[in-house]
Amino acid sequence: MAGSSNAIRGARVGSGPMGEQDHGVRAERVQVSYWDALGNETIRYFSADVADEEIPDQIDSPTSGLPAGRNKDEPPQLVKNEPYKTHLAYVKERRTEEEAVELLEEALQKLRARRGRK
Template sequence: MVHAASGFRGTRAGAAEGFAPKNQPGNAVGDSLPRMRVSYWCSKGHETRPVFVKLPEDQIPVVWDCRRCGGTATRGQFQPEAPLEEPEDGYKSHLEYVKERRSSQDAEDVLAGALERLRAGGALPD
């Protein structure tokens, strides 16, 4: 059991100035590094502004993940992307795969047969 008056205490991450460990030299207590905010824009127009320690311009990341949609955000101003005809990752929806396998006439025949079976079973009115 730890006594309430124990000297063994931790500090939370991001603690306020002046809460440095007691075993550090006196000049380290309360010292903070200069910080800066950098704006990143994703293709949907969301702005993300992470905080960095003051760094030279070439060390600041060029891209960052958007906090709202997870897309790639860049430091340039927002410019909407043109819609893609074919997805980059080659993903196709279920409907696209079905359209590759069946013609419109096949789809009409399958639908007519399914409706006929439902009406015969009394599930659908005529």
């Protein structure tokens, strides 16, 4: 048994004859480069059949996590998120201090009227 050889040892199943160069026809594709604010380039490949307007103008850079655009000289900047606002913060944006005092006084008068006080 030591002298027997196995012709497929070390070969992928379905790989075909050894030395096969053509593993199928490769579709035509276009290379698109994206740059982030740190200067990192990311290359994406798209089918040549895809219209240019369907190729995204911006992606997330896998290197830095920053947005990356197709213009090397003007990469997109990270948009700052607004901090979470409480309900009170939104109310304060809509009302002046005088309006708040007036509304509070009206609410207290209604509450006192329900409870039988003046």
